[in-house]
Amino acid sequence: MRKLWLTAAVLSTSLLLGSVAFAQTSQANQTARKTQQAKQSPTKKQQIRCPVSGKVITDIKKAPKLTYQGKTYYFSCRNCLAEFRKNPQKYLQQASNTRAVSNTAKKDGACCNSEAQAGNKSCCAGEKTTAQKAGSCCAEKQPAAQTAAAPSEKLLCPVTGEELKLETAVRVVYNGKVYYVGCAGCKAAFLKDPETYARKAEQLSKLQGKPEQSEQSKQPEPKDTVAAPADKLLCPITGEELEEATAVRFTYNGKVYYTCCNSCKSKFLRDPETYAKKAEALSKLQGKPDKTETNT
Numbered sequence: 364m365r366k367l368w369l370t371a372a373v374l375s376t377s378l379l380l381g382s383v384a385f386a387q388t389s390q391a392n393q394t395a396r397k398t399q400q401a402k403q404s405p406t407k408k409q410q411i412r413c414p415v416s417g418k419v420i421t422d423i424k425k426a427p428k429l430t431y432q433g434k435t436y437y438f439s440c441r442n443c444l445a446e447f448r449k450n451p452q453k454y455l456q457q458a459s460n461t462r463a464v465s466n467t468a469k470k471d472g473a474c475c476n477s478e479a480q481a482g483n484k485s486c487c488a489g490e491k492t493t494a495q496k497a498g499s500c501c502a503e504k505q506p507a508a509q510t511a512a513a514p515s516e517k518l519l520c521p522v523t524g525e526e527l528k529l530e531t532a533v534r535v536v537y538n539g540k541v542y543y544v545g546c547a548g549c550k551a552a553f554l555k556d557p558e559t560y561a562r563k564a565e566q567l568s569k570l571q572g573k574p575e576q577s578e579q580s581k582q583p584e585p586k587d588t589v590a591a592p593a594d595k596l597l598c599p600i601t602g603e604e605l606e607e608a609t610a611v612r613f614t615y616n617g618k619v620y621y622t623c624c625n626s627c628k629s630k631f632l633r634d635p636e637t638y639a640k641k642a643e644a645l646s647k648l649q650g651k652p653d654k655t656e657t658n659t
Contacts, residue, residue: 414458415443431524450563451524514569521564521571522549529570537561540572592647599642599649600627607648615639618650 411420418439420426426437427444431451438444447454518527523545532543533550537557542564544550553560564571596605603623610621611628615635620642622628631638642649 411437412458413437413439413443414454415439415446417458448523452567514566514571516569518543518570519564519567520545520549521560521567522552524567536575539575541575542571592644592649594647596621596648597642597646598623598627599638599645600630602645614653617653619653620649 411423412418413420413426414436416439420437420439423437426439427441428435428437429444429447430436431447436447438447518529518532519525520527520532521542521544525545527543527545529543533546535542535544535550535553537553538561540561542553542561544553561572596607596610597603598605598610599620599622601623605621605623607621610623611625612619612621613628613632614620615632616639618639620631620639622631631642639650
C-alpha cells in the first residue's frame, strides 16, 4: 500500500513538472516567432515618384535627376526630365495633386482595393492616372488641363524656372517686348521657340514681357543717368567697376579706353563714337590721351 502511494506521488510530480516545462517552451517559441516576424516584415519606405509620369522610381541611382529650387527630383526617363524643364511649376502642382488623389483613393477603396486584387485585376484597371490625364510624355496624348497660376512678382527664367536678378539676367527682345533668362544657353533655347517661351515667361512673372520703350523709360539703367563722371574705372558696356591692371585697354581717336573683356571691346568698336562718349560720361579715367602716341 505504501509503495502504491509513493508511485502515485512520483507520477503526479512528473506530470506537473512536464506541464510547466511544456508551457514555458510554448511561450518561448511564440516570443521567438514574433521576433522573427518583426525582423522579416519590411519597413515601409516612402515611394519616390516621377513628377511628370507619376511612376514609382525603383532605382534612383540610375534615374535622371534635376535640382530645382533647392530640391532634387527624379524622373522615369529623360523625356520626362525635358518636359519638366519646360514647365516645372505645372508638374510640381500635378505631383501634389496626384498624391492627394492617391491618398483619397486609398481611404475610399476606389483604387487598388481588395476587390480588384481578388479579381486579379491590375491596380487602377480602367482608370487613367492624374499624370496620364495631364498628358505627360509617358502617357497617352490628350489635351492638357491648364491650371495656370497667377504670375509671380519675382523674375523667373522661362526655360529653367529659377529666380533671376535683373542686373545679372540675360536680356532678350522679342516682338518689341523684353524678356530675361538665366544664361546664354537659355537664351538660345528661348530663340528656338520664342512664341512658346514668351508666353510662358509672361505666365510665370509679371516682370517678363514688358514693352521695350516703356521699360527703358520706367527703369533707366544707372550707367545712363550718372550726373558726373565717377572716380572709378567703369566699363562703358556693362557699367561694372574695373581694375586698370586687368581691364582690356585699347585706343580710339588718340584716347585710351577700357572695357571688362574682349567681347565688350568688340561691341565698343562697332559704335565707337557712342561708347566713347558714354565711357567719358561714366568715368574720369576713360578717354585720356594716349601718351605713347603723344611721345611718338
